[in-house]
Amino acid sequence: MKFELDAINIEDGVRASALARRVIGAAPRDVMVSYVADGRQAARPLEGATDAFGGGKRRMVIMRRRAPFLMACPAGSAEFACCGYLVLTLASNCPMDCGYCFLQEYLADNPGFQVYANYADAFDELERLRRKAPARGLRVGTGELADSLAFDSLTGISRDLVEYFAGRDDLTLELKTKTDEIENLVAIDPKGRTLVSWTLSPERVYRSTEHRTAAPAARIEAARRVLAAGYRVAFHLDPIIAYAGAERDYLELIDQLFEAIAPERIAFISMGGLRMTSALRAIARRRFPDDPMLVGEEVLGPDGRYRTFTPLRLKLYAALSDRIRKSNAKPQTYLCMESASVHRQVFGEAAAPPTVVGARLAGD
Numbered sequence: 001m002k003f004e005l006d007a008i009n010i011e012d013g014v015r016a017s018a019l020a021r022r023v024i025g026a027a028p029r030d031v032m033v034s035y036v037a038d039g040r041q042a043a044r045p046l047e048g049a050t051d052a053f054g055g056g057k058r059r060m061v062i063m064r065r066r067a068p069f070l071m072a073c074p075a076g077s078a079e080f081a082c083c084g085y086l087v088l089t090l091a092s093n094c095p096m097d098c099g100y101c102f103l104q105e106y107l108a109d110n111p112g113f114q115v116y117a118n119y120a121d122a123f124d125e126l127e128r129l130r131r132k133a134p135a136r137g138l139r140v141g142t143g144e145l146a147d148s149l150a151f152d153s154l155t156g157i158s159r160d161l162v163e164y165f166a167g168r169d170d171l172t173l174e175l176k177t178k179t180d181e182i183e184n185l186v187a188i189d190p191k192g193r194t195l196v197s198w199t200l201s202p203e204r205v206y207r208s209t210e211h212r213t214a215a216p217a218a219r220i221e222a223a224r225r226v227l228a229a230g231y232r233v234a235f236h237l238d239p240i241i242a243y244a245g246a247e248r249d250y251l252e253l254i255d256q257l258f259e260a261i262a263p264e265r266i267a268f269i270s271m272g273g274l275r276m277t278s279a280l281r282a283i284a285r286r287r288f289p290d291d292p293m294l295v296g297e298e299v300l301g302p303d304g305r306y307r308t309f310t311p312l313r314l315k316l317y318a319a320l321s322d323r324i325r326k327s328n329a330k331p332q333t334y335l336c337m338e339s340a341s342v343h344r345q346v347f348g349e350a351a352a353p354p355t356v357v358g359a360r361l362a363g364d
């Protein structure tokens, strides 16, 4: 196991679930396992803790999900020119601890690391959706409220997911991660239906801000291995942080990526600037007061988020998209959570989110 846990709380109603049995079987013996009547209570912040959110990351709560598993991508709206896929919520919170992570605000009242034992219900929801929209390719991501692969060595959920999607030509699964937990993946044939994407940052951002994640080189190596195992791969340069020397570091990162993985094998690359609500900014600066990445020049946007000063953002986007464009294969590139006008200034054309199942993502 690559992350440490202090405790595992299992909701009484899911004691006998396959997930609970798998986790208990794989967890180190010194991790305390206890049973609780209601996982929602166990996921609440611990009273008196100095960093209740950080503590929640070390407490796994295996419970039944009461809400639907499938949701529309929260970034998908007419206002933003972004990718807009469906989100499948299989877990909530993450054992890693990135200084900019929006979960610090979003999960402040429920920081326990929840994993949903009834995740097979998600397959029923997907089947209902497929019946409603037959022959329409759907792209489904699991990395919204949790990293898709963190603790996969304990939960093994990726095996069931990849196998489900492997049998359905009209669906694509997108797993999104900052880990190198790929041993379950490389043991299964995804039959071209699963894309694994890594968020990449330069070494300086990783060292200063992305606590307990895999190093950028390890993420790229994990991507190379899953590609060889039959998965498609994509990358998110997000959040891009405009510190002194950022342009040189991000360009080197692109070069490092293209040296390891031929650009024509990359399904897409997304880019997005650092963005934080004022509440998130306050929490992040309180939890990580010495992190220089969290104190850049920012302006408040109409959506209530602070973003890096626009000319700095545009300059970085332009330099990166230019470097990507110069690669022989020009992987599809798009911006996430940026307006159509920013997209036009960077690419000189209207926003173009990645093509979904049945076209590029299914065929390359």
Ligand code: SF4
Pocket: 093, 094, 095, 096, 097, 098, 100, 101, 102, 103, 145, 146, 147, 178, 213
């Ligand atoms: S890996 Fe992702 S989900 Fe986990 S702390 Fe970092 S940004 Fe948040």
